[in-house]
Amino acid sequence: MVIQQRYQTSSVTITWDELYNGAKLGDLIGVFAFKRQRQSKSKNGPRVSTLDYWSQALEWGEEGEAFKELTYRNYTRCWTIASDILQELQDNIHSRVFQSLITYIDRAGRKLTSLTVAPDLPSSLVHSLASVPTACLVTGVNMPDRDATFDSLVGLLRASVTPHVARLQSKECSTLRAAMYKMISQLIGGGGWATLEDDEEEEVVMAGPKVKRRQCTMAVLSVWYREQLSTGEEDPGHTKSPIKATQSPRKRAYPSSPRKKPFPGSPSKLSRSPVKRALSGSPSKTERDPQEVEGSPRKKIKSSIISQLPERSSKPPLVVILEDLESFHPRVLSDLVLICSEYRQAVPIVLVFGVATTPDKVHQSLSHNASACLAMEVFRAEPSTHYLTRVIEKVLMSTKLPFHLGGRPFKLLLDIFLYNDLSVENFIKGLKVCMMEHFMGHASSVLCCPAANRPALLRNVTSAQLDLVRKLPSFKTFVEAAPPKEQVALLLDDSHTKEVILSLLDKVDVWYARFCVLVKVVNALTNRIPGAPLGRQVREVLAVCLSRPLVDTEEFQEAEKGVRNMAREELLTVLQNVLDVLKEHHGEDKVLSELLNEVSLLMGRLSSMDQLTQTEEEEEEEEASADGSGGAAVTLGPSDRFRLREKLLEMAKKKPKKSSKYESLRSEVVHFLSDTFTSHLQPPTSQPLHEVLFFHSSQAVKRQLVGLPRPALTTALANPHHYLQCKCCQLEEPSSLVTSLPDLSVAYKLHLECGRLINLYDWLQAFVSVVGQEDEEDESSARSKKIDEKLQARFVLAVSELQFLGFIKPTKRKTDHVARLTWGAC
Amino acid sequence: MEVCGRDAQVKLLTGLLGQEGTLMPSSVFLHGHSGTGKTLVARHVLQCLGVLMSHINCIEVYCPQVLFEAVLSQLTGSVPSLTTGQSSSISCDSLGEFVHHLATVSHTLGQPRMAIMLEHSERLRDCAANILPGLCRLQELTPDVNITVIFMSTLSLEKFRISTGFMEPLVVHFPQYSKDELLKILEKLRPPTTSEEFFKNYISLVLSVFYHATRDLAELMHQVQQHFEVYREPVVQGEVEEDDVRRLWRNIEPHLKKAMSTVYLREVSRTHYDKMQKLIETNTKDLLPSESIGLDSFSSKTAMVELPLYSRYLLVAAHLASYNPARTDRRFFMKHHGKQRKTQASIKAKERCSSHLVGPKSFPLDRLMAIFYSIVEEEITPTASLFTQLSTLLSLQLLIPSGGDDALQNPKYKCVAPHEVVHSVCKSINFDLSRYTYGQA
Ligand SMILES: Nc1ncnc2c1ncn2[C@@H]1O[C@H](COP(=O)(O)OP(=O)(O)OP(=O)(O)O)[C@@H](O)[C@H]1O
Numbered sequence A: 001m002v003i004q005q006r007y008q009t010s011s012v013t014i015t016w017d018e019l020y021n022g023a024k025l026g027d028l029i030g031v032f033a034f035k036r037q038r039q040s041k042s043k044n045g046p047r048v049s050t051l052d053y054w055s056q057a058l059e060w061g062e063e064g065e066a067f068k069e070l071t072y073r074n075y076t077r078c079w080t081i082a083s084d085i086l087q088e089l090q091d092n093i094h095s096r097v098f099q100s101l102i103t104y105i106d107r108a109g110r111k112l113t114s115l116t117v118a119p120d121l122p123s124s125l126v127h128s129l130a131s132v133p134t135a136c137l138v139t140g141v142n143m144p145d146r147d148a149t150f151d152s153l154v155g156l157l158r159a160s161v162t163p164h165v166a167r168l169q170s171k172e173c174s175t176l177r178a179a180m181y182k183m184i185s186q187l188i189g190g191g192g193w194a195t196l197e198d199d200e201e202e203e204v205v206m207a208g209p210k211v212k213r214r215q216c217t218m219a220v221l222s223v224w225y226r227e228q229l230s231t232g233e234e235d236p237g238h239t240k241s242p243i244k245a246t247q248s249p250r251k252r253a254y255p256s257s258p259r260k261k262p263f264p265g266s267p268s269k270l271s272r273s274p275v276k277r278a279l280s281g282s283p284s285k286t287e288r289d290p291q292e293v294e295g296s297p298r299k300k301i302k303s304s305i306i307s308q309l310p311e312r313s314s315k316p317p318l319v320v321i322l323e324d325l326e327s328f329h330p331r332v333l334s335d336l337v338l339i340c341s342e343y344r345q346a347v348p349i350v351l352v353f354g355v356a357t358t359p360d361k362v363h364q365s366l367s368h369n370a371s372a373c374l375a376m377e378v379f380r381a382e383p384s385t386h387y388l389t390r391v392i393e394k395v396l397m398s399t400k401l402p403f404h405l406g407g408r409p410f411k412l413l414l415d416i417f418l419y420n421d422l423s424v425e426n427f428i429k430g431l432k433v434c435m436m437e438h439f440m441g442h443a444s445s446v447l448c449c450p451a452a453n454r455p456a457l458l459r460n461v462t463s464a465q466l467d468l469v470r471k472l473p474s475f476k477t478f479v480e481a482a483p484p485k486e487q488v489a490l491l492l493d494d495s496h497t498k499e500v501i502l503s504l505l506d507k508v509d510v511w512y513a514r515f516c517v518l519v520k521v522v523n524a525l526t527n528r529i530p531g532a533p534l535g536r537q538v539r540e541v542l543a544v545c546l547s548r549p550l551v552d553t554e555e556f557q558e559a560e561k562g563v564r565n566m567a568r569e570e571l572l573t574v575l576q577n578v579l580d581v582l583k584e585h586h587g588e589d590k591v592l593s594e595l596l597n598e599v600s601l602l603m604g605r606l607s608s609m610d611q612l613t614q615t616e617e618e619e620e621e622e623e624a625s626a627d628g629s630g631g632a633a634v635t636l637g638p639s640d641r642f643r644l645r646e647k648l649l650e651m652a653k654k655k656p657k658k659s660s661k662y663e664s665l666r667s668e669v670v671h672f673l674s675d676t677f678t679s680h681l682q683p684p685t686s687q688p689l690h691e692v693l694f695f696h697s698s699q700a701v702k703r704q705l706v707g708l709p710r711p712a713l714t715t716a717l718a719n720p721h722h723y724l725q726c727k728c729c730q731l732e733e734p735s736s737l738v739t740s741l742p743d744l745s746v747a748y749k750l751h752l753e754c755g756r757l758i759n760l761y762d763w764l765q766a767f768v769s770v771v772g773q774e775d776e777e778d779e780s781s782a783r784s785k786k787i788d789e790k791l792q793a794r795f796v797l798a799v800s801e802l803q804f805l806g807f808i809k810p811t812k813r814k815t816d817h818v819a820r821l822t823w824g825a826c
Numbered sequence B: 001m002e003v004c005g006r007d008a009q010v011k012l013l014t015g016l017l018g019q020e021g022t023l024m025p026s027s028v029f030l031h032g033h034s035g036t037g038k039t040l041v042a043r044h045v046l047q048c049l050g051v052l053m054s055h056i057n058c059i060e061v062y063c064p065q066v067l068f069e070a071v072l073s074q075l076t077g078s079v080p081s082l083t084t085g086q087s088s089s090i091s092c093d094s095l096g097e098f099v100h101h102l103a104t105v106s107h108t109l110g111q112p113r114m115a116i117m118l119e120h121s122e123r124l125r126d127c128a129a130n131i132l133p134g135l136c137r138l139q140e141l142t143p144d145v146n147i148t149v150i151f152m153s154t155l156s157l158e159k160f161r162i163s164t165g166f167m168e169p170l171v172v173h174f175p176q177y178s179k180d181e182l183l184k185i186l187e188k189l190r191p192p193t194t195s196e197e198f199f200k201n202y203i204s205l206v207l208s209v210f211y212h213a214t215r216d217l218a219e220l221m222h223q224v225q226q227h228f229e230v231y232r233e234p235v236v237q238g239e240v241e242e243d244d245v246r247r248l249w250r251n252i253e254p255h256l257k258k259a260m261s262t263v264y265l266r267e268v269s270r271t272h273y274d275k276m277q278k279l280i281e282t283n284t285k286d287l288l289p290s291e292s293i294g295l296d297s298f299s300s301k302t303a304m305v306e307l308p309l310y311s312r313y314l315l316v317a318a319h320l321a322s323y324n325p326a327r328t329d330r331r332f333f334m335k336h337h338g339k340q341r342k343t344q345a346s347i348k349a350k351e352r353c354s355s356h357l358v359g360p361k362s363f364p365l366d367r368l369m370a371i372f373y374s375i376v377e378e379e380i381t382p383t384a385s386l387f388t389q390l391s392t393l394l395s396l397q398l399l400i401p402s403g404g405d406d407a408l409q410n411p412k413y414k415c416v417a418p419h420e421v422v423h424s425v426c427k428s429i430n431f432d433l434s435r436y437t438y439g440q441a
């Protein structure tokens, strides 16, 4: 949280790209109070692009620049592909919840407004509407994903139900006053959030009339709402306009807001700011994302939801979203609810609560009379684990994306997700970091681009670059396995090598596609086995398959045992699942089509055996009844005992004979499948040229993804140059001491040489002797015993900072000593 | 809506306010439980007497200025608005200005009798120091204005006496309605299409069920309206005669009994939630390497919280740290903790009841982390995201910061997660809580 908060609150948003290159963790954690120099972020100034930071870890001499260009281009290509897929997922993931949520809000809004319009209803009816309609959206604890969720919810609400939406966050609503201001200013000033997607346009937020802080009372709001209604009726054009949502929901966001024209008689200053801004905001938007034309996924989902709703009512409700209900002060929350319910006849407010834990939390934090004012309906957002499953399936296991994750990085990202945050957003960021690292750190990534671009790219590859590919270990082994003549050609003939590389890469593509389908097959086969040795999710199987040959793993052997124990019906359903997976994905792959045929054949045999055994059983039964004992129903009488034993023996004899047929077929199935897995589910490292497409080095990204505060702290103190990047602190050797180091660092290094207790005076002497060196020449004589007061002050400051950082603490055991809290001299 | 069963209060209030032309009392204090008709009676009386009134809900009054401006705008009948500009609506920041404005308003309107009704007036105590005494003495402060302030509150007058300069207002008490009075009031809800007798029977049925749970009129009204359709259904269908009370009762009884458990909780439905929750539960099972546990063992479905793995352990560690005395940590979390001395048995018995009765105790961060590392059996490095999870737990209000003299160096926390949540978390990670809990092991 520390990191994330700083990450957000710093005045300039630090992109991950920057984080990767320049701003290291220590910068965020704050060991030193040094400010990094930042480019002023003026709008006309040149934008800093990732390319400027695109450094190559490897040395290529003059080829470097060209490489930089190439890998960067490849990176952007890959990331665009990935982010397109992700964007579509993000828009669709919550569509089911949002559908019901929005329908609910719409219905509740209509019910409320029908009351608002006719305030003279019979009292009995009035009372039945005593409560504020509330939708409680349980989002799960994945904090970083929450923003995106609410962003899309707000977008949908604006497009379909009402232009008046307010979003409240607990950190802005510490008092009732602040909460009211936030709520009312957003409602009246509405329309603003729609433009907030781009932070550069943050100033455009207020599209409606600006509201003075002192004006924020419910009375003002209700008058404003009445005015909205009357202007809305005067101008039937916009509200009654038939909803052509399928064509341009985005466009509707502006004109449909009744504030399109300035209020009659509004002072000129009002018409100045809002309207112009709103207008200037919209064209820039269309320029900005040209790919968001007709039929883009976001629009599709919007329009699908909108088309389900009746036409937007001419009296739209006001929607207030409380994003993080848990963190709201209970009193503020209760008051807000009570006020909304008090004014429900004048302003139709629908509340939306974002709850991370359980809906019971709402009643826990509300006072009793406030919770009696709510009519709450609970919705559950898609759990983030489902979302992750989709991301893995659509991005990591997709053939569209040329870049793939290897076993270890995948496991790392998965662990971060499951153990630490359950946040898909962070998972995606991690993926991006992996991608960057791949393209930046691996020369062979020059060839990692969509298959269609590959021939063109290879044509331009210089022989020096080709040599780099030749040096790849997997290519070397490939060459060694080739016949000697071929070996020579591969090493010397560039054009031949290029051809081979091309075909090899294509092979890897085909192989990976098959690999992914087979992973799904394994999952379908094993996820029902009790204990689920290979896990119940595709991601778990994938993690295993990416890192080791599946068949050799212990987990697989256990799973195999499980399959061997399956009853016939079980096996049939499992095989049916496998068949479904294959049918869905087999595509043009020959191996998979063959597999499909084989499996369906086996299934046919299994089910026909089913009939076979059934007839057998019937026969037996007939036999048994012919015996006269009446089948299995053996009556236990003292005289019958002997016959019972006989009967049991007989049954026992029959059983193995009968089931052995099934058993042999079953083991045939198992053999067949595990043979397939043996040949096709080898880890990616078995493929030649896998280094080009797969990213394997988890160590490199681990440093970026997993923040380690303590090592960062010690690095910062031992080697300030690492973070400060200044000339003065460069050290040849990590333990050496230089005068120009920051005081804190000097004090730290000196204290490392001490034992458990540190004599402050000795420490001071040592400190002075290091720091005071610079002005030694001129006043060495004057400085006898007396210590410069300035130096002493600096020392005291450094010592107290060390205490603050938790390296030392005062002690009473010995006067003038402090106790060390860390050990060793690292 | 007419008032019934409040004749005494109506008469008293009418008498206090007096007839046209007389000076009204400076302030009146109405108190009684919520839903006892304070607002109704006050409005009724003021309307009958033709007094100009302004009605303010003090919850909204987060600063005095809101109150003043609302009163003035209601009295003058002007609408505060954005478009008319700030100039026309009166701006008024202090009591002094308010008094001044009142005098002019009263003058322009021709010295009418005016009243300020203050709903939830107990909130004014926290507002500003001078506002409550000022309102009590408004009559004194504005000599030529005939104005009265009517305070309404669910608290009794004693709770208001803390502020200095408080002047005793005239008190009218609104006692709780008796069962008969409730019956009479609820009968007013009768839809015009149904017969009186039928509705009366219905009301007494509802009242007999809910009277023990709540006497709050608003809640009762809600329940009456909620269930009437169900009650009437057999009659509409023609299955049951209108006066066959017994069969009607048998029909509605289970329905009402079920509604009893959700008095005051107006959850419309949670079908969607329950459906998704099931998905998660099956999912969390998959998420963890542990052996599968029967799903039924999740005692209450709502207690299930979706948390990352380490957060679960952190929560359990925090729970243990809150409920176990620190000196027993050695015993629970160290592999070789010497022998327990027998003499402690007696002390233990005493403490067993206390640790769970007293509630969670606060613990320092170091202790939490120590317990955490010992219950997570594998090796973990203290990463930044581990501490992030701690702050996530804090923001979810499962832990709360508690005192601690130094929040930076040695922060202290307390685990306030409900026991069911902790138990379900323990189950999901296969952790035997009782083995580590003091007084249960
Ligand atoms: N004597 C009565 N006759 C008819 N209806 C009544 C009576 N008393 C209360 N009610 C009903 O109960 C509702 C609540 O009453 P009212 O608002 O006056 O309570 P209150 O004492 O002001 O409560 P609170 O302290 O919560 O403001 C009224 O709207 C009215 O419908």
Ligand SMILES: [Mg+2]
Residues within 6 Å of the ligand: B038, B039, B040, B119, B152
């Ligand atoms: Mg009232």
